[in-house]
Amino acid sequence: MRHGWQPPLQRDIAVLVLLVLISTGIIILDRVRSDISVVGILSRPFSPFLKLSSRVMALSSLQTENRLLRSNLMAKSEEEARLREQVHEIDRLRVLLDFRRAHRGSLRVSTVVLEIETRLGGGIVLDGGSDSGFEENMTVISPDGLVGRVVKVRKNASLVKRIVDPGYRVSALTLRTRASGILGRDNAGKMVMEWVSPNAEIAPGDTVISSGLGSVTPKGILIGEVVAIQDRPESFSQSLRVKPFVDFGRLEEVFVMMERPPDYRAIIEGRDEQR
Amino acid sequence: MRKFSLWLLILITLLLQVTLFSRIEVAGIGPDPVLIVLVLVALALGPVVGMLFGFLIGLSQLAILSTSMVSAPLAATVVGYLVGKYGTKIMYESYLVQFLILILGVLIFDIINFAVSSPGQLGLILVRFSLGSALYTAAVGVVLVVFIERIVGLRLIK
Numbered sequence: 162m163r164h165g166w167q168p169p170l171q172r173d174i175a176v177l178v179l180l181v182l183i184s185t186g187i188i189i190l191d192r193v194r195s196d197i198s199v200v201g202i203l204s205r206p207f208s209p210f211l212k213l214s215s216r217v218m219a220l221s222s223l224q225t226e227n228r229l230l231r232s233n234l235m236a237k238s239e240e241e242a243r244l245r246e247q248v249h250e251i252d253r254l255r256v257l258l259d260f261r262r263a264h265r266g267s268l269r270v271s272t273v274v275l276e277i278e279t280r281l282g283g284g285i286v287l288d289g290g291s292d293s294g295f296e297e298n299m300t301v302i303s304p305d306g307l308v309g310r311v312v313k314v315r316k317n318a319s320l321v322k323r324i325v326d327p328g329y330r331v332s333a334l335t336l337r338t339r340a341s342g343i344l345g346r347d348n349a350g351k352m353v354m355e356w357v358s359p360n361a362e363i364a365p366g367d368t369v370i371s372s373g374l375g376s377v378t379p380k381g382i383l384i385g386e387v388v389a390i391q392d393r394p395e396s397f398s399q400s401l402r403v404k405p406f407v408d409f410g411r412l413e414e415v416f417v418m419m420e421r422p423p424d425y426r427a428i429i430e431g432r433d434e435q436r
Numbered sequence: 437m438r439k440f441s442l443w444l445l446i447l448i449t450l451l452l453q454v455t456l457f458s459r460i461e462v463a464g465i466g467p468d469p470v471l472i473v474l475v476l477v478a479l480a481l482g483p484v485v486g487m488l489f490g491f492l493i494g495l496s497q498l499a500i501l502s503t504s505m506v507s508a509p510l511a512a513t514v515v516g517y518l519v520g521k522y523g524t525k526i527m528y529e530s531y532l533v534q535f536l537i538l539i540l541g542v543l544i545f546d547i548i549n550f551a552v553s554s555p556g557q558l559g560l561i562l563v564r565f566s567l568g569s570a571l572y573t574a575a576v577g578v579v580l581v582v583f584i585e586r587i588v589g590l591r592l593i594k
Binding site: 184185187188200203204207211 | 484
């Protein structure tokens with residue numbers, strides 16, 4: 162043990178008593194004078210240093226907070242994108258559900274047995290015909306959306322023209338903004354919705370459904386989604402590139418809608434008896 | 437030179453208290469670097485330097501850390517004196533003895549502080565808070581001494 166300075170016992174005790182008295186004085190002052198902050202008085206000379214250190218510590222906590230907020234923001238963005246996708250899906254499913262409810266019991270399943278090349282007019286052949294109750298102009302759908310319509314019926318088979326085949330036209334509208342137009346295949350083989358109002362507010366990702374005009378295809382059948390928008394100033398319209406929901410390369414079974422919407426034109430012209 | 441070293445030691449200790457040691461709390465109980473340094477200083481330099489160091493570090497806690505424990509200078513003075521006076525009379529080179537002295541130092545410090553600030557709950561606080569804190573502080577203190585003496589090769593207590 163090495164002690165640089167060993168005072169006599171009396172001095173030892175004297176220093177202790179002095180320090181205890183000062184310490185006790187601090188306690189008593191703090192208790193008696195509640196209007197005076199002993200800690201405040203003692204820390205006053207250190208206040209510039211304390212302010213600086215509190216700022217440094219605040220900066221450090223800000224950095225941590227910033228990192229936390231950034232990660233939270235990223236998580237929220239991902240969640241928002243997922244929710245938006247779910248909302249989009251819910252919209253689609255709602256339309257499909259409404260459609261199913263409206264046509265309960267009027268759908269008949271049929272199997273796709275043959276695909277005819279596009280250069281021959283295009284289409285698919287179903288294994289059911291007039292013996293199954295199928296008639297021309299009946300609408301054909303799949304769980305994903307509109308497939309096409311029956312164009313030729315034999316006893317045991319039917320030919321269906323798909324919406325992607327040349328010459329097929331269907332009246333359509335966008336689900337969100339209700340902008341209407343005519344959907345068909347263009348010269349490049351892509352599906353295009355034409356004659357859409359130039360003022361219509363359309364965005365990529367908007368869902369396109371059948372409008373019900375034309376008395377062949379019922380209203381509300383899902384068709385596809387908008388993938389590109391092109392202004393057509395020469396015809397005062399917009400042209401929408403549409404990607405169909407139905408994957409025509411994997412079509413195995415379809416639903417034939419046994420009920421057709423009323424042909425109001427024939428009714429007006431007095432030809433409804435011939436239908 | 438020694439005065440400067442002691443002031444530097446006080447500043448480093450308080451810095452450690454608000455940075456490193458506040459992050460190794462377990463269930464709200466953390467080691468107290470002030471008491472570790474105080475006990476080691478008192479053991480190494482005797483009762484007078486021990487109590488002076490205790491008084492100054494207690495005062496610094498009030499001034500720099502703005503702690504509400506106004507009895508800290510009194511408690512640290514008494515601990516510094518007692519450890520310097522009686523701790524040096526036993527085999528304090530042993531790590532086990534240092535461990536026990538640290539526990540006693542923390543308990544005396546807490547008894548004085550809580551007897552002044554909340555005398556009605558002294559027993560409860562000692563059982564719930566001080567015992568765990570004393571054990572934790574003593575363990576960290578001995579590990580620190582072993583580290584400095586064995587790894588760094590610096591003899592703290594000769």
